[in-house]
């Protein structure tokens with residue numbers, strides 16, 4: 182093939198491999214070369230060239246023997262908070278800088294069983310806390326469209342890798358927007374599945390009641406292929422859903438479909454270009470036969486505070502295991518146990534992670550628990566109910582993924598809490614445990630991609646993907 186094979190879609194690559202036009206070894210070599218050329222973007226913490234090449238050879242052999250599986254021989258990236266046996270898994274933190282897991286996460290086992298070739302571990306915000314992938318303890322991820330800007334976060338490396346042809350698809354994780362917002366900032370597709378639809382076994386925990394793993398790819402169809410591989414029950418995750426995770430529909434016509442627009446997601450301060458892009462997409466859906474219905478999430482204003490209270494509380498508990506004894510690195514020159522805790526945590530946690538741990542301990546401390554954690558838990562119930570009632574009248578809600586396009590690097594260092602505001606449209610979805618997808622729906626004047634978010638009913642990922650795919654084929658991007 183004369184074209185650059187890294188620029189094929191995942192589906193295109195599989196078809197070309199099946200037709201015998203290209204081998205997995207060729208695709209993997211080309212991908213590794215691209216990773217080397219684009220190193221400056223900072224998308225990967227670890228590149229696994231050797232294991233990738235042996236997986237590619239095995240895939241070619243299996244195909245020659247007649248084996249078929251959805252990701253056979255496809256080079257993919259995995260976020261560096263998802264455990265890979267024998268491959269360093271750092272969470273972009275100094276604490277886990279040298280941590281080599283003795284096991285594969287459930288989703289990694291699924292990827293491997295489907296024949297995928299893992300080319301590397303994607304860079305991210307330390308412990309997945311952040312929105313710009315600037316809080317990596319190693320180096321920041323640059324935006325694939327404009328390297329002076331942030332890639333979004335925390336799955337910035339997973340998004341950048343896919344957008345810049347350094348992988349055909351990737352896995353990210355989403356606690357408050359970390360798949361959808363970087364997908365939006367880099368112009369790719371990102372799916373945050375329903376809570377419990379994908380096993381968290383082997384995902385290094387940030388906030389366990391909110392964390393979900395999901396796929397990122399350049400097309401909706403490619404996202405679907407990866408999602409179909411990783412979803413489903415796992416006895417190794419006590420929150421994994423044992424029922425049917427496929428309650429949605431697959432369709433190509435919008436007749437009889439209803440799309441909800443909740444006014445709270447369109448505040449009057451919303452950036453005009455983003456509003457115009459979403460309005461255009463809604464007009465497209467309407468012109469294709471969908472009905473647009475107005476609805477409301479009355480508790481929307483509580484969501485951001487609720488998220489930062491609950492996620493920080495859970496993080497403060499989850500991260501207590503990094504004590505210099507059980508996991509990861511230990512500081513030098515410690516004279517007693519307290520010293521080990523103190524020095525190791527001081528030295529190996531970054532500033533943002535420390536902020537979250539302090540906030541989490543504060544909201545859980547006696548005297549403040551009722552005022553913060555308990556109230557946030559109650560707000561969570563209200564938010565869930567509001568979504569349930571809004572979604573009872575439609576197939577999906579549509580809104581912006583983020584209130585801005587990718588901003589200049591360095592901005593969150595000036596005001597960390599300003600970055601929290603950027604999560605305003607994504608966090609309510611995690612609180613409610615719902616599936617949501619981000620797809621590109623236009624560009625701003627600087628040619629930066631704008632993301633549209635589709636929010637669905639529990640386990641109705643396929644409905645979201647059908648809606649997004651219809652837009653992808655006919656809408657303006």
Ligand code: GLN
Pocket residue numbers: 309310311312334335354355356357358359360387492604
């Ligand atoms: N930006 C959000 C935060 O910093 C979301 C992170 C995530 O989804 N992992 O918490």
